Amino acid sequence: MTEQTDAADTATPAVLDTFAEHLRTLELPLPLEGTEQARDEARAAQAQLADHVIPRLESLDAPLLVVIGGSTGAGKSTLVNALVGRSVSRSGAIRPTTRRPVLLHHSADEPWFTGTRILPGLARVHAGAAGDAEAPRPGDTTGDHDPATSLELHAEDAIPQGLALLDAPDIDSVATGNRELARQLLRAADLWLFVTTANRYADAVPWEVLRSAAATDVTVDVVMNRIPDRPGVADELAADLRGMLEKQGIDVEHLFLVPETELEADGMLPARFVTELKDHFAHLAADSGARGRIARRTLAGAVDSLAASAGEIAAHAAAQDQERTQLKEQAIAAFSGARERIDDALGDGSLLRGEVLARWQDVVGTGEFIRGLEGLVGRVRDRLTQALGGKPAPAVAAEQALGTGLVHVVIDESARGAERAEAAWRSTPAGRFLAEGQDLGRIPDGYAEQVAASIRAWQGDVLELVRAEGSDRRTKARLMSLGVNAVGVALMVVVFTSTAFIPTGLEVGAGAATAVVGQKLLETIFGDDAVRKMARIARERLTARLDALVAERSGPFLDRLEELGEPGAGDALAEDAAALASLAARIREDA
Incomplete structure (x- = not known):
């Protein structure tokens, strides 16, 4: 073998190594139109790099x-x-x-x-x-x-x-x-x-x-x-x-x-x-100059061809990323809609009807608010002492009913969100590919228990807020006379009917009366400013927990997208295409 004479020819230009690495790690997993052609193009480019371009550039003689x-x-x-x-x-x-x-x-x-x-x-x-x-x-x-x-x-x-x-x-x-x-x-x-x-x-x-x-x-x-x-x-x-x-x-x-x-x-x-x-x-064998010109001319053409291939593969990789983005947006939109519907259910008063309303009325009475709100704390205290033996305290029963209602809302709306996300995915070949054999819309085992535990944890947060706010001597007596659970339920009612959860207002009906009684009870004990602060904190904590629960259901969809690997291959290959074209021009000048 003869010694290399051109120092520039003794090492593979970085663009070829970079392009080869990008091809080696390229993933085109989604079955889009043109995917097979792009894969074939990538394989052919890898072969040409290994079979001809890199060895010839490293050994021009x-x-x-x-x-x-x-x-x-x-x-x-x-x-x-x-x-x-x-x-x-x-x-x-x-x-x-x-x-x-x-x-x-x-x-x-x-x-x-x-x-x-x-x-x-x-x-x-x-x-x-x-x-x-x-x-x-x-x-x-x-x-x-x-x-x-x-x-x-x-x-x-x-x-x-x-x-x-x-x-x-x-x-x-x-x-x-x-x-x-x-x-x-x-x-x-x-x-x-x-x-x-x-x-x-x-x-x-x-x-x-x-x-x-x-x-x-x-x-x-x-x-x-x-x-x-x-x-x-x-x-x-x-x-x-x-x-x-x-x-x-x-x-x-x-x-x-x-x-x-x-x-x-x-x-x-x-x-x-x-x-x-x-x-x-x-x-031809005797003319080293002629051989060199032929080798460089063919090499420049091969590198130009690789530049064209890189551009075509980059375009398809970008199309794959775009499809992934669309699938992700569909999943996010489906669960965002589920999250909004949960807020609607909390704010339109529907959660405060039926069992929850009955248990709340066990706490505060059924008609006292019509006769005025003076003496509210005393009347609530009197009703709490009238609970029948062997039954949960009215406040505890109201808290349980409210929690159960919220759990059902979260599970139902999360399930609807999953169904909508899966339906959207199954409307396209790429989405069907990702959903195939996955049963993404199914409620996973243990999710109901997870929701119930999260709601109970939030209710515990609310009770801690009540205890912390009622720790001073002025309010402690009233709080202890009513019980933390009763006051906590009142705060939960206020959170559910606060403006953050009411898109259309809550002016009439049993839900409105329930909210008014709860608000008045809290103001009587803690004062306006304290109630607003407690409601804000409780609402923020509930929002965080609801966000986490809904995100948990969107996880299987987003995880399927994550399994596809990192996006961005199109941008890297587009840069390769430009660099390869520049390298081909330099080789052609040498020829």
Whole structure:
């Protein structure tokens, strides 16, 4: 191996390492339109980085890799054998013929290819002794339709030093794996040698590959094989092919014409028919400047192609992030609606009817407020002392009824929020993918107990507020005469009917009367300012607990989104695209 002379070429530019890392960690989990294409694009970009771009940029003086590709039966292997002077690549009528790619190099260039500098995904298999090409190859256990997993190396001094030939599978092989491998090998080429025939040069598949070569500025040579040996036919076909190439905007460096002829007894194409091609390779191998220009031109085109791929993948990654944002907003909106409906239920007086109202009236009486509120504390105290033996104190029963009602509201509205979130998700393919098999709308085991415990904890907070505010001598006597629970229930009633929970006002009906009695009772004991402060603190604590309970139900939805990984890959890949385009321009300037 020769020493590197250009310090700039001894290390991979950071943009390539960064792009490779971004591709390696890229996740496109949502089944959006174009997802499979984006994944394929990412895999192809990773392969091109590893197979060609990074190794070539790190070793600009490495032998030029000429990949020989073409359609089934075009005669690639026969041509390769003729260039070497012996049978080294399988040819025949059974398709696919080239099951494992064959790389031929000068023996002095062997260190460039025995490692994983290029095509690291293919294991290296060294060819046996001369003449063994037709024998079963070591490790060749692939079936006709299985893609090859190894690269067969031949050290052949008939190949000029500084250049290597790679006989690739057919680009239109009946085996899908071979077609994919053929395109992978073509992406690893410094120079593409396309082999076609006089009767198949207009086929669609070769032109598709040639157009992709033109799009990436790859240097291309073409061999037209099996031209009928009649006067003027070769010139006519060559002119037609050149016209087609020009019309498609495909710049071919050299066009070689090989006439149709009988093979020799050993199945070899007579050497005289490949003299022009062999001389071309010899001159190219001897001209380091020409090899360097070809390598840089193809490399710049490959990096430009990666820049385009990065942009396309970035756009799809951004679409994935946008879909994730929409799904998150749908889940948040569903539970935000549930949270608002809980507030509505607290503020519209519905919670203070039925069982809660009956238990509250056990505490304060049923009609005293009509006759005026004077003496309210005394009357409430009198009613509390009239509780029947064996039954919970009226204040405790009211507290329990109020807590039970609030628990039911929270569970019901949280369940409705989950149902709405799941329905919204199931309306799109991405949402269905996330919800599939999850049963996100189901109330989880233990949630009801969790809600009940949280409400009880809040009620405990309220009782502590009452105790703390009634600790001074002036209010302590009244508080103790009524009981902390009764005063605490009054504060809970006030919290439920405070303006923070009343979107439309609460002016009439039993709920209004209940609120008025509770407010008056508290003001009589603590005073206006103290009641406002206690109600504010209690309301804030209730809000925090309700927020936490509803957020707990939204957790499974948001957790599914978190499992998708970190967003933002689109922005990073867009930056990669710009950096790759800049790198391609610098390489092209060097060329």
